[in-house]
Amino acid sequence: MAARVVAIIAGLSVAGLVIGPVIAVLLRAETFSGFGPADWQALRFTLVQALLSAALSVLFAIPLARALARRRFVGRGLLVALLGAPFILPVIVAVLGLLAVFGQSGLLNRVLSPLGAPQLQIYGLQGVLVAHVFFNLPLATRLFLQGWLAVPGEQFRLAASLGMGPRAMWRAIEWPLLKRIAPGAFAVIFVICLSSFAVALTLGGGPRATTLELAIYQSVRFDFDLGRAAALGLVQLALALAAGLVALRVASVPVAARGLDRMVPRWDGQGKGARMLDGVWIVVAAVFLLIPLAMVVLNGASGILTLGGSVWVSAAHSLAVALGSTVLCLAWALPLTTRWGEWLGLSGIALSPLVLGIGLFLIVRPFTNPFELALYVTATVNAFVSLPFVLRILRPEAEAIRADYGRLGGALGLSDWAWLRWVLLPRLKRPLGFAAGLTAALSMGDLGVIALFADPDRATLPLKIYQLMGAYRMEQAAGGALLLLLLSLSLFWAFDRGGRVGA
Amino acid sequence: MKPALAFAAGLIANTSLALADEKPVLTVYAGDYIVSEWGPGPRIEEMFEAQCDCDLQFKPGDLLPRILLEGAQTNADIVFGLNTDVTKKARESGLFAPHGQNLSALTLPIDWQDEIFLPFNYGHTAFVYDETRVEEVPESFDALLDAPDDLKIVIQDPRASVSGLALVLWVKAVYGDEAEAAWEKLAPKILTVTKGWSESYGLFTDGEADMVLSYTTSPAYHIIAEEDRTKKAAIFPEGHYFMVELSAKVAGTDVPELADQFLEFQLSEDFQTMIATGNWSFPAALPQEKWPEGFKELALPEKALFYTEDEAAALRAEAVEEWRRALSR
Numbered sequence: 145m146a147a148r149v150v151a152i153i154a155g156l157s158v159a160g161l162v163i164g165p166v167i168a169v170l171l172r173a174e175t176f177s178g179f180g181p182a183d184w185q186a187l188r189f190t191l192v193q194a195l196l197s198a199a200l201s202v203l204f205a206i207p208l209a210r211a212l213a214r215r216r217f218v219g220r221g222l223l224v225a226l227l228g229a230p231f232i233l234p235v236i237v238a239v240l241g242l243l244a245v246f247g248q249s250g251l252l253n254r255v256l257s258p259l260g261a262p263q264l265q266i267y268g269l270q271g272v273l274v275a276h277v278f279f280n281l282p283l284a285t286r287l288f289l290q291g292w293l294a295v296p297g298e299q300f301r302l303a304a305s306l307g308m309g310p311r312a313m314w315r316a317i318e319w320p321l322l323k324r325i326a327p328g329a330f331a332v333i334f335v336i337c338l339s340s341f342a343v344a345l346t347l348g349g350g351p352r353a354t355t356l357e358l359a360i361y362q363s364v365r366f367d368f369d370l371g372r373a374a375a376l377g378l379v380q381l382a383l384a385l386a387a388g389l390v391a392l393r394v395a396s397v398p399v400a401a402r403g404l405d406r407m408v409p410r411w412d413g414q415g416k417g418a419r420m421l422d423g424v425w426i427v428v429a430a431v432f433l434l435i436p437l438a439m440v441v442l443n444g445a446s447g448i449l450t451l452g453g454s455v456w457v458s459a460a461h462s463l464a465v466a467l468g469s470t471v472l473c474l475a476w477a478l479p480l481t482t483r484w485g486e487w488l489g490l491s492g493i494a495l496s497p498l499v500l501g502i503g504l505f506l507i508v509r510p511f512t513n514p515f516e517l518a519l520y521v522t523a524t525v526n527a528f529v530s531l532p533f534v535l536r537i538l539r540p541e542a543e544a545i546r547a548d549y550g551r552l553g554g555a556l557g558l559s560d561w562a563w564l565r566w567v568l569l570p571r572l573k574r575p576l577g578f579a580a581g582l583t584a585a586l587s588m589g590d591l592g593v594i595a596l597f598a599d600p601d602r603a604t605l606p607l608k609i610y611q612l613m614g615a616y617r618m619e620q621a622a623g624g625a626l627l628l629l630l631l632s633l634s635l636f637w638a639f640d641r642g643g644r645v646g647a
Numbered sequence: 648m649k650p651a652l653a654f655a656a657g658l659i660a661n662t663s664l665a666l667a668d669e670k671p672v673l674t675v676y677a678g679d680y681i682v683s684e685w686g687p688g689p690r691i692e693e694m695f696e697a698q699c700d701c702d703l704q705f706k707p708g709d710l711l712p713r714i715l716l717e718g719a720q721t722n723a724d725i726v727f728g729l730n731t732d733v734t735k736k737a738r739e740s741g742l743f744a745p746h747g748q749n750l751s752a753l754t755l756p757i758d759w760q761d762e763i764f765l766p767f768n769y770g771h772t773a774f775v776y777d778e779t780r781v782e783e784v785p786e787s788f789d790a791l792l793d794a795p796d797d798l799k800i801v802i803q804d805p806r807a808s809v810s811g812l813a814l815v816l817w818v819k820a821v822y823g824d825e826a827e828a829a830w831e832k833l834a835p836k837i838l839t840v841t842k843g844w845s846e847s848y849g850l851f852t853d854g855e856a857d858m859v860l861s862y863t864t865s866p867a868y869h870i871i872a873e874e875d876r877t878k879k880a881a882i883f884p885e886g887h888y889f890m891v892e893l894s895a896k897v898a899g900t901d902v903p904e905l906a907d908q909f910l911e912f913q914l915s916e917d918f919q920t921m922i923a924t925g926n927w928s929f930p931a932a933l934p935q936e937k938w939p940e941g942f943k944e945l946a947l948p949e950k951a952l953f954y955t956e957d958e959a960a961a962l963r964a965e966a967v968e969e970w971r972r973a974l975s976r
Binding site for chain 1: 679683684686709732733736799804806807837838839840842844849853854855856869968970975
């Protein structure tokens, strides 16, 4: 019973964080303006790029995750950890890293042009997709990998003793697994890409790549047209929630299949062809994801030594914020690991950040002591924004555990606490570690959340990087970005480790 | 991915007041680039506090949206760093009071008679290049339009950035009814469009683009801070769009004398000498011979183009739409 009450409270607080700000903005808006032709174009482009980005990320993630799940090689753990990196880099840093490889004067063109190849043109829809796949392929891969690793070893053993070939394995084990995970992964990536703005514009090469979020930004920053901002924000929210609804309806629910929680060696996929194929996927993905990161490291190497003390202090602030958000987010997410909970949680990234920001401001402002509140608001907003990712990571496992052990627990009359302590949490260790790592790294690197929370005494690292860039200090900014990358990855590594051991 | 969620957090954080200090407090809302330790904010605070026996508190954030949201209840006494693209809206809000300063000290390239908005520094839009990378520098806007298409330029989006908007108005001022045709000629040379100035400038310094839309004052940073004289602004005889940064006194301020004192300080020689290297811009009220070394050697446009806020407001939607159409083809 208590568990249900907690779930309802968690759900209501999410809903409140979405509905409250929207209503606040609508009440403050004087007019509710309609859509112009440019808006329809923006809507179309937003949808097209988000659909394609999500589809490609999920499509490529499946063979990559499968390869990582059934191969063991030196550096595998490191590769899996580094896979988290693109997702947590500040957008502008990641874009510069990508362009150092794919850009006009990037590595690729410098290699290709002496060979007489035509120049590679990154700017356009292709650039937007490259960037979005770069950001989201790792996330999708980890989600699938998670699923593969959660399949009880006994299933593989049974399949092997039944003499199942690759096709039968696919039908009996892998396809049901994908059906369970892919729709949710697709939805979460689709929704992130819906609100893409700086990436889409820069790599899209100009106004052809205008997204709804840009129109919202323009309404708020330039026109101060709150009605228009709210209207566009609602359209974006509706698209995201509709996508979430479809995805969660399509996704299947796990059937009961419990094992003894043991690692069992795999018998499948040991043929030469399968090994080659897996190898190709791993190498291609590693090159695609790691070289832009290497460029970030290279660019920042000289700058990191010139960083002043204040940058290091800001790094400490960032660490503190990240840890606080992580605790809050996990506590928030656990009761919401259900179908409707995940759907609700999607709104964390579905609502335009600008609309959310202004709405919260309008709500909180009448109360006193806003400075104290600001810290809570930042932590809460960070946790809120990470919620969709965390739920996507936790829910498939949490549901499987409920399906497998729920009846047993009920028969034994386990209390909610005992269930949590002895059944749920221990079995959820791996996804929990990943979720915690991701949240910590996200709140560490998320420039958006602190971009204007610019109290000079409490600045965070991403803000400092942005300030350095704004003051022409591009080299030091690159150094700051490297520091951020190192810290985020360390956090990610530390949390994820618990879950990764034995993976 | 999630730009500016902090809008709220920032706004909230910055409405706070230091309660412990007994000195009168002058609250100044300013852009983050001003308040940052690499901006002029810390110097301004130090210099002003040395003469006012007060506590100057900068509250960084998004200036106009924030003050409009707060309305008459705002805690701000001074708003520092407005651009001319928002002055019309700011004026119509009725939240600002006349500055009451004598404008004869101004040394702007245009005649400035505004009663409310007081300039502190200025610059012009310009395309900045690296002379080691660009061999044939366009000598006029026309020459830029006719330059080969492999000259790659990066600009800012006029819907999201102040400098991007200034560029669109610049093209409008030079080409008038032919602006859309000019954009079409420029389009193949535009490598990409970014959300803000920092992204563009980063692409330029990384060598991705040959020229970047920036300011006539940008080379001063490279000369003074890096002793690098290879970064130059291309100067066009057609003229350059004038960009000025302004401050204003909030009508409902509870420390009007301090606010006035601040505005007076803003025009003083001390402040004006500092702001050049503090904010990498030309001082608004300082004769050229007193400019810091490095600024004196900058190439200056002969003609400053400028639309008043009413003219700009009337032209803006059309000019941006011309830009969008030409670049969407």
